[in-house]
Amino acid sequence: MTHLAILISMVITSVLAAQSRNFIYAAMWLALLSATVAVAMFNMGAPWAAVFELSVCAGLITVLFAGTASMLGKGTKYAQNERRFMKYLPLGLFAFGVCLWYITYPYAALLKPSQITQTTPMMVGDIIWQLRYKDLIGQICMFVAGVLMVKAFFGRVKDE
Template sequence: MEAVVYTCLGLMLVFGILAVMLHSMLKSAIALAAASAALGVIMYELGAIWAAIFEVSVCSGLVTVIFISAISLSNTDKKDLPKLYEDGKRMAFLPLVLIISGILLIVVAISSVSSLPVPTPVAEVADNFREILWNHRQADIWGQIIVLITGALAVAVLFKEGELP
């Protein structure tokens, strides 16, 4: 289990950096989806099965579809971006920020390990998943539906060319 978690953590880091550094918006969106999928696997392995399903379906799946739709509507790619954007110096401090953030996360993780709740076994949670999703997280389902509607409207408003009525 630990090997899977650490491998996925590494993949998440790599795809996360690629999402920021790639100049093609399309490739960047795909890298973000891959980072999100790796996070979903970590959540599953740590017992947060419903969070993993949401992460993979919404963040990795649906959000990527919205991003790709928006990119295809706007037709913006590397060739349209100003030269300034391609300046490699903007990433000079990125490794330092990542290292400091990593150290801070490790310190927080070590200092709070004693107060962490014991993860619930995956099988038990899986049995209750339907009940938890539909009965205990009712408000969140409505919230998710409204987020999706807002996202779709946002793509239409910001990226569609021409005047709307």
């Protein structure tokens, strides 16, 4: 039942994050969502991913969101029609969930775990550095591209 509680709290925190009027509160709900996902990761035996999730998503990204929201101040409350459809989110989510359950539950029995024959069990570090090293190179390229983009956004323009 612990797993059920985790799943329910994930859905509730996501809805509250989406619906929050104040963006600092939304960042806090997003941090709680990340923390809940991290608990699910710990529960399912993925401690390294959980630590990453907790420190980066629940920590760094929350700070970035809250910092931006407080920097922009009242500017974040832009748009008259912004929250016009947001109040229907719980209703829409419930209707979507009921439809999804009705359509997909007959096929739930087909979702059975397939057996993977692992010849040699690999550690997380080995998988990242040996098996998925191309992903790592792509990630480094994305970091470089991100730094260059942020530099382009906030770079000083020389007067001509």
